[in-house]
Amino acid sequence: MAVRAFPIQSDPTLLADIRQYGKFDTTGCYQCGSCTLSCELVSDSATFPRKSIRYALLGLRAPLLRGLDPWICHDCGDCSITCPRQAEPRISMITLRRFLTAQYDWTGIASRLLQSKAWYLGSLISIAVLTFLLIVGYHLWYVGMAAKDFTTTPFGLEHMFPIITYYTLVVVLLPLFLLLSRVFRIWRLTMAGESIPWFTYLREAWVYFYESVAQPLLRKCPEHRRWFGHQVLAVGTILMLSIKVFGLHWFQTDNIYSVYNPQRWVGYLSAIFILYGMGDIFVGRWQAKKEIYKETHFHDLVFPVLIVLTVLSGLAAHILRYAGFALGCHYAYALHVVIATPMLVIEMSFGKWAHMVYRPLALYFLAVKERAAQAVTAVEAVSHAI
Ligand code: SF4
Ligand code: SF4
Incomplete structure (x- = not known):
């Protein structure tokens, strides 16, 4: 090499x-x-x-x-x-x-957001306000509701399902696309110029998936509970994103299902896993080595708060729907969308979630470099022997 x-x-x-x-x-x-x-x-x-x-x-x-x-x-x-x-x-x-x-980040947005609290909060609030206006506009002009009916008309949620399906795909897949588009840039910054054969990349591809799923390095940390909490959180988050991308037709419904229906339990499990994972990370940080964690960055606090609020507002909409409070359910669902949209668009594209892609990618690239270096050493050893 x-x-x-x-x-x-x-x-x-x-x-x-x-x-x-x-x-x-x-x-x-x-x-x-x-x-x-x-x-x-x-x-x-x-x-x-x-x-x-x-x-x-x-x-x-x-x-x-x-x-x-x-x-x-x-x-x-x-x-x-x-x-x-x-x-x-x-x-x-x-x-x-x-x-x-x-x-x-080739867009330059991450730089602005990570350098300035004002930009970061401003972008979260702007997207939340824009989402709120979209929801109001949709009801006024698409559904044709009069403004006075906003506080009195207990609609079901069925009327918005086709639109919310496309909306969800956009707010989940666009940040995902942005994230993945940076993979080439990271490769160019960290790997380009080292003539590593393409099959070495293929051979080590398993490392990316293994590091993403099992997080073995986190397991080496003296505080083993951190690994478990992060694993539970990752499972809950992947379950939630899978529901949003692949299972929305099944998941979005005005039907009332029995408590034994798997549709309900998939949602409950995703919520329980996320809340447990977040709670465990907070408690773990509070209990262990408190003094070194005193300097938690503002950006790192906003993300867990947003994800917890997203889950709680989703649960509130669910509980109100099953309890028969259609109007309350409507407002809770609107709140859920207003919180979830900036969380997905900003955090997934430019914030904490990006680490979930960059970390295993870095470990994968390191494994590729090591494998390539071993191959060169082996070739040199053979040529010396000859
Ligand atoms: S915080 Fe320090 S000791 Fe812990 S993994 Fe990072 S560099 Fe190593
Ligand atoms: S002074 Fe602290 S940061 Fe610097 S090398 Fe020593 S342990 Fe590391």
Whole structure:
């Protein structure tokens, strides 16, 4: 494998650029390496967090962008506990992931959202307001309701099912498309220039799926409950998205089913898994190593709040429908759509959900690099023997 050579050129603006995305405290760091020694996830091919921090300090933009290490970090915080200078390497890794997320996004929107609370909140609120106006407009002009009937007419939900099906597909599939469109850009930034045969990519493709589903690195974290909570959350989220993309016709109905009907239980299980996973992550963070988690970033808090509100508003609509409160159900459902839309459009495209794609992708690319390096070593060994 031909390894790409970088021109050694220091970029004095790099550190300031990174700090636009959060705290990156390097003033106290004296490069002792204790953080790297304490990290359970360090390997020969991934020696973080010190290496990435050093690239940033030296202004080495290209090697930093090319690096996949920040995505391996699972935010356990051991390095921050070990650091003798309280330089918070864990926080530096979080900031680096945000910085990289912005570099991967070709639209430039992620950069705006991750740098500014005002942009982030403004975009969430704008999409929520736009969704609300769409709902009102739909009822006034498409259904032909008079404004005075909004508080008195207890419709069922049936009339909106055809439109909401297309709407849901757009708000789920568009962010998914945006996310996947960045895969090529990530490849170009991190892998292009290394002549790795295409069959090595094919051979290691299983790594992407294995890392997505089993999250084995998270299992290595000393706090094992984190792995379980994340797994439950992932199952609940995938179930919810599958219902929205593939099962909406079956799921959206005004029919009242018996409590034994699987249609009800698929929805209940998805809600229970998401609420359990979120609750476990919150409680786990609160109980364990509280002091190192005190600096949770604003963006990281909004996502769990939105996902919990989405689930609760969906459950409220369901309960009100089964209890026979058609008007209340209508309002709860409208609220559900108003909360879920910005959560899907912003968070799935540019926020926390993006990590669910980038992390396994980084591990897959690392596996490809390692496999290619092994092949080169084997060929060299054979040629030396000859
Ligand atoms: S443990 Fe702290 S001081 Fe030592 S290299 Fe890591 S960040 Fe720097
Ligand atoms: S937060 Fe945990 S996983 Fe991440 S670099 Fe520090 S010790 Fe390693």
